[in-house]
Structure formats: C-alpha cells, structure tokens
Amino acid sequence: MIGLTMLKNFRPSKRAVLLLGLVVVLLVGLVFVIRSRIPPTEKAAGPKIVKIAPENGSENVSVIAPIEITFEGTVSEDSVVCTLEPNIEVVKTVSADSQTLFLSPLPSFEPGTEYAVTITKVLGGSQSFSFKTSEQLTASEKTALQTDYDVKFNEAADEYERTHPLLERLPVEENLFRIEYKGNGLYEYTLKGSDRNRAKEAMLNWWRENGVDPNGLNLKESGL
Amino acid sequence: MLAGNKLIFLIVVFLTVGSYQDAGAQSSSATVIIGSGSSGTCGSLVASAAQRIVHEWPTGTVWRDLKVCDPACTDRQCQKIGICYQTGRGSDYYPSLNCRGMVCTDLVVAAYEVAGCPLPSDADTRWSPAMWGAFARANLNLARYLNGGSTPPEIGDVLFFGRSRSSIYHVSIITEVRDNGLIMHQANSRKCRFVPKIGDNLYEGYDANHQVVGWGRML
Numbered sequence: 041m042i043g044l045t046m047l048k049n050f051r052p053s054k055r056a057v058l059l060l061g062l063v064v065v066l067l068v069g070l071v072f073v074i075r076s077r078i079p080p081t082e083k084a085a086g087p088k089i090v091k092i093a094p095e096n097g098s099e100n101v102s103v104i105a106p107i108e109i110t111f112e113g114t115v116s117e118d119s120v121v122c123t124l125e126p127n128i129e130v131v132k133t134v135s136a137d138s139q140t141l142f143l144s145p146l147p148s149f150e151p152g153t154e155y156a157v158t159i160t161k162v163l164g165g166s167q168s169f170s171f172k173t174s175e176q177l178t179a180s181e182k183t184a185l186q187t188d189y190d191v192k193f194n195e196a197a198d199e200y201e202r203t204h205p206l207l208e209r210l211p212v213e214e215n216l217f218r219i220e221y222k223g224n225g226l227y228e229y230t231l232k233g234s235d236r237n238r239a240k241e242a243m244l245n246w247w248r249e250n251g252v253d254p255n256g257l258n259l260k261e262s263g264l
Numbered sequence: 265m266l267a268g269n270k271l272i273f274l275i276v277v278f279l280t281v282g283s284y285q286d287a288g289a290q291s292s293s294a295t296v297i298i299g300s301g302s303s304g305t306c307g308s309l310v311a312s313a314a315q316r317i318v319h320e321w322p323t324g325t326v327w328r329d330l331k332v333c334d335p336a337c338t339d340r341q342c343q344k345i346g347i348c349y350q351t352g353r354g355s356d357y358y359p360s361l362n363c364r365g366m367v368c369t370d371l372v373v374a375a376y377e378v379a380g381c382p383l384p385s386d387a388d389t390r391w392s393p394a395m396w397g398a399f400a401r402a403n404l405n406l407a408r409y410l411n412g413g414s415t416p417p418e419i420g421d422v423l424f425f426g427r428s429r430s431s432i433y434h435v436s437i438i439t440e441v442r443d444n445g446l447i448m449h450q451a452n453s454r455k456c457r458f459v460p461k462i463g464d465n466l467y468e469g470y471d472a473n474h475q476v477v478g479w480g481r482m483l
Contacts, residue, residue: 182391186367189392189433190451193368193425193474197457200470207460210444221444223462 087113089159089167096169103151103173104181106133106144109159114138118162125156147188148181149173205252217243220262230262306381306482307420314375314437314449318456327366327374368435369395371451372422375437379420381482396424396432399480408480412466417441421479423448423459425469429477438479 091110094101107130109120117132122143124130128150130143149155152175160166177185204225211220216239218230231239247254321327366374369390376383387398387406399408399422409415410429417423417438423446426432439456440447446459446467459476462468469475 179390182394183367186369186391190368193434193450193470196470196474201457204460207445208458210460221460221462223460223468 087111087115087119087161089161092159092167092169094171096171098171100174101149101171102181103148103177104145104184106142107157109141109143111139111141115141117141120162121160123158123160126150126153128155147192148185151175151177205257206247206250209250212246214242214246217246219243219246225258227257227259228262229259306376306379307418309379310375310381310420310482311437311439311449313378314371315439315456317371317374317378318449318451327370366451368392368451371449372435372437375449376482383482387480392424392426392435393432395422395435396426396429396477396480405483406480407483408478410478411476412463413478414465416465417446417467417479418481421481423479424477425474426477427473427475431473432477433473 088111089109090112091108093108093110094105107122111119115134115138117134120141122130122132129146131146133142133144134140135142151173154170154172156168156170158166158168204221207221210227211218216232218232220228222228229243231243233239244254247257317327367390369392372395373383373388382388384398384404384406386401386404387395389395389398396408398404399406408424409417419438419441421438423436423438424432425434425436434450436448436450436457438446439449443461445461447456448459449456460468467476
C-alpha cells in the first residue's frame with residue numbers, strides 16, 4: 041500500500057522504469073526458486089561416480105597404475121576434467137563397457153609423491169581425493185616404463201629422420217659445392233667457382249634429385 | 265665362425281697391453297684398440313650378434329622368456345616395431361595379448377650373451393638407468409664414456425640415450441662407426457638407425473629427451 045502510494049509520487053516515465061525493474065527482479069527470483077525446488081536429474085549432473093581407485097588416502101600406489109573412475113552410467117573421455125597436484129600429464133581411455141574411465145600417467149607418477157586429484161564432471165559435480173605412490177619401482181613397473189620409453193624413442197627418431205633428411209650422405213663434396221651437417225638442423229654449404237648462381241642452383245638441385253625440397257631445410261652458406 | 269673369432273680374440277688379448285679407466289665426465293682415458301676398431305674384447309662379436317638378432321631372428325623366436333613380435337599380436341606398436349611391445353603399459357599389464365616382448369635393454373643383454381661375452385649380472389637388467397649405472401661401477405670390467413668426451417665410441421659399445429646422465433631412457437648397440445656418425449641397432453625396430461656426428465666425439469640425439477648421453481664398453 042505504502043509502495044503504491046510512493047509509486048504515485050513518481051513521474052509516469054520513472055514509474056514505468058521502476059515497474060519494469062521490479063518485474064525483472066521478480067522473474068529472476070521466480071526462476072531461482074523453481075530451479076532450487078527441482079532435483080537435479082542424472083542427465084543434468086552426468087552419471088554418478090560409484091568407485092574411484094586408488095581410494096582416498098591410499099599409500100604405496102603403483103607409479104604406473106592408472107586412476108580408475110567407475111560410473112553408474114556410460115561416459116566418454118570428455119565427460120570429466122581431471123586435475124592433479126603436482127601436475128602431470130594423463131591420458132584418458134574408457135573401458136569396453138564405457139563405465140570406467142582410466143587416467144594413465146605419462147609416463148608415470150613420481151615415486152614417493154602424494155597426489156591430490158580433482159575429478160570434475162563436465163555436466164556438474166566434482167570429487168577430490170589423494171593418494172601416495174610407492175617409494176621404489178617394482179621390476180614389472182620398470183619393464184612397463186622401459187617399454188613406454190622405447191616406444192617414445194622410436195617416435196622421436198622417426199620424426200628426426202623426417203625433419204633431418206640425407207644425413208647419412210653428408211658431407212657431400214661436388215665440383216660446384218660442398219654440404220655439411222653442423223647439428224641442430226643446420227645444413228651448411230660452400231659454393232665453388234666464379235659462377236655463384238650456377239653453383240647454388242647445382243647445390244639446390246642435389247637436394248631435389250635426392251627427393252628433398254631444400255626450401256624446408258635450414259640451409260646456410262658457410263662464412264655468412 | 266664363432267670359434268674362429270674367439271681364437272682371434274684370445275690372441276689379441278695376449279698381445280694387448282693397456283688399461284682403461286672410467287671416463288667419467290670429460291676425463292681422458294687410455295684407449296686400447298683391439299682388432300679393427302672394435303670395442304673392448306667383444307665389440308665386433310657383439311655388433312654382429314645385434315645385427316643378427318634385429319635382422320634375422322624370425323618372428324616368434326624365444327630368448328629367455330621373451331619372444332620376437334608375434335603376428336597374433338595386433339597391437340598398434342607391435343605392427344610398427346619388430347620386437348614385440350605393448351602400447352602404453354608393457355606386457356605385464358596386458359597378459360591377454362599373449363605378447364611378452366623385449367625391451368631395449370633385452371637386445372643389449374641378448375647381443376652380449378649371443379656373442380659369448382655375457383654382461384655381469386648388475387648390467388643384465390631390463391631397466392636402462394640401471395644398465396647405465398652398472399657401466400660406471402667399479403670391478404665389473406665395464407666402462408662408460410660421455411658424449412663429447414675424449415674417448416670415441418667403438419662398435420659393440422652400448423649407446424645410451426636420455427635427457428641427461430641422471431635421466432637415461434634408452435639403449436642400443438653401436439654396429440658401425442663412420443666418419444660422419446654411428447649406425448646402431450636396437451630392439452625397437454627391424455631397421456638400423458643413423459646417429460650423426462656433429463663434433464669431436466660428439467653425436468646428436470633425436471630430441472631433448474633422447475640425447476646421446478654416452479656409451480658403455482666391456483673391457
């Protein structure tokens with residue numbers, strides 16, 4: 041009543057703005073009340089986590105054992121965001137029945153380290169736990185890690201060979217040029233004779249004739 | 265063939281006078297050259313054995329309780345590399361794949377064993393950091409030398425890769441020493457790999473985690 045009396049004291053234009061503001065506030069409040077009264081559905085919050093391994097507070101956990109999160113429903117790799125402290129890269133994979141998410145450390149957890157893990161479901165809800173890894177690696181853990189190292193070595197060597205072509209053929213000495221590998225991707229060349237343009241073209245052609253585009257290489261003339 | 269090589273080796277041993285010392289960081293070392301550029305007493309035999317294992321051992325060959333990649337193993341990495349591996353976690357974690365394979369250190373151990381020069385038990389390991397450690401240990405008849413130091417690599421040496429001396433990740437066998445680099449054989453692949461030389465006794469690795477850290481030698 042008092043409010044209405046006060047409202048009448050405002051000019052019509054201000055009165056309209058005030059009424060509009062009141063309506064907005066009421067609507068927001070209404071939405072908030074309705075949302076808080078409706079229980080979150082499984083879909084809205086995502087599948088419920090029913091088991092986490094290692095359990096909270098576990099000790100002597102294997103440095104290579106993946107974290108396993110089992111859900112009540114099915115999940116994908118993108119269903120959760122995982123943060124670890126200290127930070128470490130993990131790879132997510134899902135079990136065949138899509139109910140368990142594995143978080144495998146790359147390449148392993150540090151021995152004798154306590155990790156704090158927070159699992160946040162993309163659709164809402166999170167869970168935190170911690171565990172401590174064992175101080176020493178077992179023989180089978182070492183073998184598993186060595187396998188990982190070997191696979192990574194091969195990948196690095198393949199990439200190096202792709203980006204550092206013809207190293208076995210160098211140094212090469214021709215009438216018009218010499219090419220030498222100096223390390224860190226640098227190929228150094230020396231041009232011979234008075235016709236430098238011809239010598240440089242011959243040097244570039246040597247790469248092309250061996251199936252390599254010289255434009256993709258770090259080629260530098262010696263002494264420059 | 266093997267007996268002949270052993271005979272030559274025995275004769276050379278009697279004729280050879282010299283001493284090795286652990287090279288440590290850039291320290292100098294007396295280098296004994298035995299035969300034609302082979303390392304230590306077994307270098308050429310070890311290199312030859314490594315080449316045979318990598319190129320000639322057929323699929324399914326069993327050494328100790330390990331075997332060369334089985335075609336039944338359909339794992340991605342098994343298809344990619346010659347000696348059987350599992351992706352990610354190693355054979356002990358994937359028993360259902362029936363594919364317990366060699367790791368890099370296994371090839372080194374096998375090559376020395378096949379050559380008739382078995383490594384001491386401390387170096388007979390499936391963990392490359394442990395093998396690196398063993399090659400520096402006194403009284404094991406082993407020595408190790410750092411990349412870029414005063415002692416050049418020789419065939420049959422164990423080549424160590426890693427981020428640093430305290431982070432060793434991989435080993436292989438040097439099977440050829442050329443003016444411009446090394447040829448090595450490893451358990452990862454049926455093909456040999458080239459390691460370029462970029463300075464005096466200095467070799468370039470493949471990336472930050474796979475630098476050439478050094479080489480180990482049986483004395």
